[in-house]
Amino acid sequence: MRKVYILLLIATLAITSCTTTAPLAKSVAYKGMYEEKPSVALIMPPINRSTNVEAKEFFHSTLYTPLADAGYYVIPPFLSMEILKKESAFDSELFLDTPLNKFAEVFGADMVVFTIIHKWDKSSLASNVNVDIEFIIKSAKTNEILYTRRGEIRYNTSVSSGLGGLGGLVADLTLSALNTAGTKYVDVARVCNYYILKDFPAGNYSLNHGLDGAQLAGLKSFKVNLSAK
Template identity: 40%
Template structure:
């Protein structure tokens, strides 16, 4: 029944908007290999914000688990990475991944790239890219990026008095001070992984082939 609904929705979108990709057409190798267990590698940080790496790393596993995948505990994985001098994912991205398959018993490895992680005006500018590679073949199964601006400005008031303006500025400053970059990262993760084909432990597993998806590179502006 769910599959029929997805097909009908896809048909309506295709007829109204022209050709649109689906999870199956955009990420066919996810359906061919059917990965069950994922290993999340430490993010590759291409910014000057040193803290970005660990902050993003803590936010990746949950959306993957919610999508129906078994994710190796990031705490366990991190201990192994550090003990084996494997904390820098750059050295593994272009190489063979069978060592992770043999050690952790995983089917695929998740790489992430932090391209932007900065405070801009009254908001946070974040750009993150994810690539999921097969631990068996090294082929790319899934790739998508999101450039997201998190607007932290306080809601404007209809009262344009000086006092109201001052209070608005103070509220904006306080809100920004209490907001961590991780909020923006989590929102970017949501937009990226909402198009990920569902895994074995999700009720839509192998039933979501015709679900419409967005492009591989998306931009979003959202409020906190």
């Protein structure tokens, strides 16, 4: 019986070691980015699977800046949106698993940015905005996934009245509820985009281009608490 327990322990340790992933360098985790060296990004309209119909606009309007700051030329979203609507290509989900070479021909894009909003919920009582967002960035030339990351982000909007006791608790809850209701959700989307893309490889227009490959990439899937403070 003891031998059986030992064998089970060894098997458990083996399975655990196989499922543990060590941090990877960016050049390994995002190998395609360093091989293809894309410089022009096309932002597709976000795919909204949440119950908040406005979440799509929140994210679409805040994606340009973090990508541009990372060193990429981003096709102006207002321009690309008009063309996509005209060509009946507004539904991004139709193109997730199809060849993207047409986007390279029409827009001159090297990579196509897809975002999937899995959840966008606000809780005034808990003073949180809970977001589950996924990025899938694909090559417009090879159709390969160059970058993918998904995060569950809890954005805390609570504030303190500075008062103590039961009265202070009630004041804190009231202020936090009002603060959550008055939160600019574009700001929440902006923070989420910056956080997820903070490990994005530097583009051709960045001084760090080609110099950040040894830096560690972020986790492909993560959970994090962020604060409005």
